[in-house]
Amino acid sequence: MRQFRALVRKEWADMLRNKLVFYVVIFVPLLMLAIPVAMLFVMRQVPPNEQDLAELGRMLQNPIFAGMNAVEAMQAIMASNMLVLFLMMPLMVPVTIAAYSIVGEKMTRSLEPLLATPITTTRLLLAKGFAAAAPGIAMTWICYALFLVAARFLSASERVFAVFVDPMWLVAMFVLAPLTTVLAVMVGVIVSSRVNDPRAAEQLGALVLIPLMALFIGAMAGFIMLNSTTFWISSGLVAVADIGLIYLGTALFQRETILTRWK
């Protein structure tokens, strides 16, 4: 436990002083927060046109929007779709951190003295994983909270606001997001134990974003119905992937290879 705590503290202290990582952790989520808030604002000011309304009709089949007028529905739909973006935060932030936390140590050659200490591989990975995951989850929750605050003021009605605290979003934020974070961290760990350049690690890690992008685009185009069931199913899939990746990650994290293959 001491080792775990000390390592996490070090990771965070180091992170705070690494400008690039720090900006990714702080600014990317804030940017993602800005988009749905802007949506709310714009939809409130600009009344929807005919074409939008036709489109809307299709989407309104989702019972969550039942009984809303055009402005309300437009706000609810657009902002909800943008909320899917929030699910990318727990991906991007930890991938970046995890990539830096192992490849970075390889590059500065601080990994060797670290591995020389009596710490088990599992504990080392747990500490590094936690240090990378926690800020990602925290930022997601903070942004969700900030979004709700903004929505309180910008929502056209109570009914619109209710959409954002619907159980499906609670599932998304509190079940799917943490599970996605674990996924991202493990991908970061696996990738960075194989490559030698943090940027390469980051880019490869970003590949895991693609399935989520698909969910996002699908939701935008109305192919995927956003509801609790979709999020539970996604959570289930991600959980399975997590288990596989944790297994793979610990197996692949071989001290010796990581230490001697960097030349």
Add this chain to the structure above:
Amino acid sequence: MIRTEGLCKYFASNGKEVRAVDGLDLEVNRGEVFGFLGPNGAGKTTTVRMLACLIAPSAGRAWVDGLEVGQDNLAIQARVGILTEAPGLYERLSARANLELFAELYNVNDVKGQVEKYLRLLDLWDRRDTDAGTFSKGMKQKLAIARALLHEPSVLFLDEPTAALDPEAAKTVRDFIATLRGQGRTIFLCTHNLDEAERLCDRIGVFRQRLIAVDTPDALRRQLFGRQTVVHLAPPEGTADVEALVAAVRNLPFVQHVTTLRPENAAEDNYRLVISLDDPARRNPIIVQMLVGHGAQVRFVNELRHSLEDVYLSLLRSNTA
């Protein structure tokens, strides 16, 4: 304290097998400062990594402090300290934060106390809150040494502690290592610096893939070159005299070899006889007596010492041949 039996490490490199360490048999005693000498690529770092349980041996066995490598790795790692080839500090953290982290990782009881102790010992206390990244090479090296000592390891591995340091910084580090002697710690020192090895080490192992020779620096010298006495004589009247002297010395039963060195320059007119023999302390008086009996004027008598460099180079050369 450290023992290896047929220790090997092979790497696969471009489909070829590189034998970095190939059958190392070694024994280092408790409390000893052992110099591990070898050219670039000899496998010194690889050996240290195996002994510190960072990489697994390909073959053979090794024990550190009675524990077998590969069996009790965590216990071994808790007892050894290692100064790696590169200091590998966390450059964005302060000197103190660097040390505190490692004190925690090594489960040190009195973290604050140990960190302060070593920061002070290594003269870094005043810079304790400065980022390690801003340190000079010498300070980084000292900080890395402090980091290796926090948990008071019984074995300390130092992989080229003074390479890449300027002479002054190197001297500081060397002096510090000297103070670690005689504290009961076993020190395994990899180095290229022969002078350093000579001054710090009780015994020296010359190594390239395997051990070429191991002994105290003096014994290695003796083994290779035997012992040699140099007698400086005032110039005799005629050269014939010198030849006669040399012949007489050569005839002594315990003398193995004699060479004559004529005066090298005008300032110095001594003739020197370099005499290889078994036991200078016992034989020198006999030689001097004999020379004086032959009418020679003996000015000085001293022992010819080969530098460790001569020993090292000659060992490596004979190993290649």
